Amino acid sequence: MSAVTPVAPVPVAPTTALRARRGRRKTAGRIGVNAVALVVFGLMVFPVYWMVSTAFKPGRDILTYTPTWFPVHATLSNFSDAIHRAYFWRDVGNSLIIVAMVVALSLVVGFLAALAIAKFDFYGRKAFIVLMIGIQMIPLSALIIPLYILMSRVGQVNKLSGVIITYMTFVLPFTVWTLRGFLMGVPKELEEAAMVDGSTRFGAFARILLPLVAPGIVATSIFAFIQAWNEFIIAYVFLNSPQHQTLTIWLASFTSLRGTDWGPLMAGATLTALPVVAFFVLVQRKIAFGLTAGAVRG
Amino acid sequence: MAEIQFLDVSKEYGGTVAVRDLTLTVGEGEFVVLVGPSGCGKTTALRMVAGLEEISVGEIRIGNRVVNDLPPRERDVAMVFQNYALYPHKNVYENLVFGLRMRRVPKAAQKARVEEIARILGLQDMLRRKPAQLSGGQRQRVAMGRAIVREPKAFLMDEPLSNLDAKLRGQMRAEIARIQQTLAVTTLYVTHDQVEAMTMGNRVAVMRDGLLQQIDTPQQLYDAPRNLFVASFVGSPPMNLLEAEVVREGTGLVCRSGETEIELPHDVVATRPELEARAGQRVVVGIRPESVVESGSGASIRGRVLLVEALGAEQLVHLDVPATPLSRQDLVDAAAQPAAPGLGTDQPGRSTTILGRFDRNALLRPGEVAEIFVDPHELHFFDLETGAALERAAAPVAELAR
Numbered sequence: 110m111s112a113v114t115p116v117a118p119v120p121v122a123p124t125t126a127l128r129a130r131r132g133r134r135k136t137a138g139r140i141g142v143n144a145v146a147l148v149v150f151g152l153m154v155f156p157v158y159w160m161v162s163t164a165f166k167p168g169r170d171i172l173t174y175t176p177t178w179f180p181v182h183a184t185l186s187n188f189s190d191a192i193h194r195a196y197f198w199r200d201v202g203n204s205l206i207i208v209a210m211v212v213a214l215s216l217v218v219g220f221l222a223a224l225a226i227a228k229f230d231f232y233g234r235k236a237f238i239v240l241m242i243g244i245q246m247i248p249l250s251a252l253i254i255p256l257y258i259l260m261s262r263v264g265q266v267n268k269l270s271g272v273i274i275t276y277m278t279f280v281l282p283f284t285v286w287t288l289r290g291f292l293m294g295v296p297k298e299l300e301e302a303a304m305v306d307g308s309t310r311f312g313a314f315a316r317i318l319l320p321l322v323a324p325g326i327v328a329t330s331i332f333a334f335i336q337a338w339n340e341f342i343i344a345y346v347f348l349n350s351p352q353h354q355t356l357t358i359w360l361a362s363f364t365s366l367r368g369t370d371w372g373p374l375m376a377g378a379t380l381t382a383l384p385v386v387a388f389f390v391l392v393q394r395k396i397a398f399g400l401t402a403g404a405v406r407g
Numbered sequence: 408m409a410e411i412q413f414l415d416v417s418k419e420y421g422g423t424v425a426v427r428d429l430t431l432t433v434g435e436g437e438f439v440v441l442v443g444p445s446g447c448g449k450t451t452a453l454r455m456v457a458g459l460e461e462i463s464v465g466e467i468r469i470g471n472r473v474v475n476d477l478p479p480r481e482r483d484v485a486m487v488f489q490n491y492a493l494y495p496h497k498n499v500y501e502n503l504v505f506g507l508r509m510r511r512v513p514k515a516a517q518k519a520r521v522e523e524i525a526r527i528l529g530l531q532d533m534l535r536r537k538p539a540q541l542s543g544g545q546r547q548r549v550a551m552g553r554a555i556v557r558e559p560k561a562f563l564m565d566e567p568l569s570n571l572d573a574k575l576r577g578q579m580r581a582e583i584a585r586i587q588q589t590l591a592v593t594t595l596y597v598t599h600d601q602v603e604a605m606t607m608g609n610r611v612a613v614m615r616d617g618l619l620q621q622i623d624t625p626q627q628l629y630d631a632p633r634n635l636f637v638a639s640f641v642g643s644p645p646m647n648l649l650e651a652e653v654v655r656e657g658t659g660l661v662c663r664s665g666e667t668e669i670e671l672p673h674d675v676v677a678t679r680p681e682l683e684a685r686a687g688q689r690v691v692v693g694i695r696p697e698s699v700v701e702s703g704s705g706a707s708i709r710g711r712v713l714l715v716e717a718l719g720a721e722q723l724v725h726l727d728v729p730a731t732p733l734s735r736q737d738l739v740d741a742a743a744q745p746a747a748p749g750l751g752t753d754q755p756g757r758s759t760t761i762l763g764r765f766d767r768n769a770l771l772r773p774g775e776v777a778e779i780f781v782d783p784h785e786l787h788f789f790d791l792e793t794g795a796a797l798e799r800a801a802a803p804v805a806e807l808a809r
Contacts, residue, residue: 296492298490299494301457301486301488301492302486302488302492302494302553303494303505303509304458304478304479305459305479305482306485306506306509306553307480307506307509307510307557308509309478309480312509320496321495321496
């Protein structure tokens, strides 16, 4: 016994020390990762915070050399100023029309197109897919002038319909691509089983396929919503009369030759952001599920 | 219930033929298994019955009605898919009731029927669960239930057990066979597993490259395979195959394969009259592993023991014997071919490995030379060119002559 006792701790001691060292290294690593995450979070959230807080500040608190971090003398005057500006409600209406049309059209057309390239074999399918992704690579600014010329030839400049069609050109590829991933994740046996069970082809589609790709439809509708609601350049170039403008253009009108009216601008921006935030909060559970499911399947 | 008939059915996919001139009848209440290696056209044949695949040439009838142009829902068959194809967003009850809803069965009847099936299959406590919350065996059962619940004219099953582990597969095999017997529903079952085919089917149809090789009862397939492919495909472990020359010695015939000789008694030759004409030619000799015995009558063969696999009740012994291996590997099932034909043998090409199924008490050790016996009555003979089995006389000719 006495010979064993001094020997025993020898193999134990280094392993405990090693484990402790490893544990410390792991903790340090975790702190580092969390610190980076915090910095990124701060960078992303601060502009939003600054927008909202500025919207509530009275004019004298906005343009000062010592920044006021919190809206101490909170006021709603910026908001009432913004709302009572010319064309506000009209442009809200325009934006809503555009968004509703883009979301609805891109879902219907996108879903059918995705169905075609996911489930049917036809000549040129691969080329079509590559082309769709390839076109996404072209920067939007390079397309504006050709698109403008095209639209003016068919009489679609300064019309909401022209903007809707143009938005579709860059919303659709994403919609088709994402929904294709979701559709490919649904084994064809499910539809076949439904058909053998007594469904028509359309019945199998409506009862089996559609509910299964619902998360994908939610995800793409959010994308289409955000794209169409926030878009600026195309709307700015295509819509030149104030009656036909969207909210983003209306926001730009706060900046004039005499300078920028920061308080009302920030109030207007906050109001503009609200629908997107509301829509997102409403369906965020589904988009989180939808995006991961799409990634794994697609 | 109804008969399923294939009449000269072919299926082409842009140039390649998946099924060629298939003529086959599944009788009322019969359980027929389509078996073959992957890509042999068995699943395509099944899907043509379901209406999920168009028929290029020929006719398929279900209960005397030509169904070629009917959509799947009008054929009144039920199908069990390899991956079960349970609707993931519906719970077990909704999965089971789907077919009844589609057929507009009254609500009360739907409920009663689903509950009855759930009771039979032991699924009562799982009716509210989604497929993702079930084990593999339970999913399999739901898939079966979905087929049974509708009381269709026929069951079509596409490798329904291949996603289960070995133990569960054995269990479900018996369960499906029992359900089929109880309901006596015409069943066409597809599998690549010859054990499944042999144990479940009333009759088994062996397919290769889109062609039906043989359809027979399991025992008949095993005892009298019509060609080399069926011989090598059916049976586990597979039949031993050697190339041999039929030589006339005195008044009798001898099979000579390398240095190994098997004398063919008169009654063996009498049951295979073709052998006489083959004197001086090369044929393929097939020996089932259980026909190789440690002691007894028959031809003796000397070989070196390469490996002994003890299975508890029996032993599988690999022996290297000085006999000519089969040169026409294209005629046999790929899975039955030796992976490394020359491995462990003394002279590759001139000696071959044969497998014997021995009693648990056989005392054979790797490395030693052993003498084994083969009963010539249990040999199978095949044409080396075509792989066709040499025809057997219906009754022993010697007896008729007497």
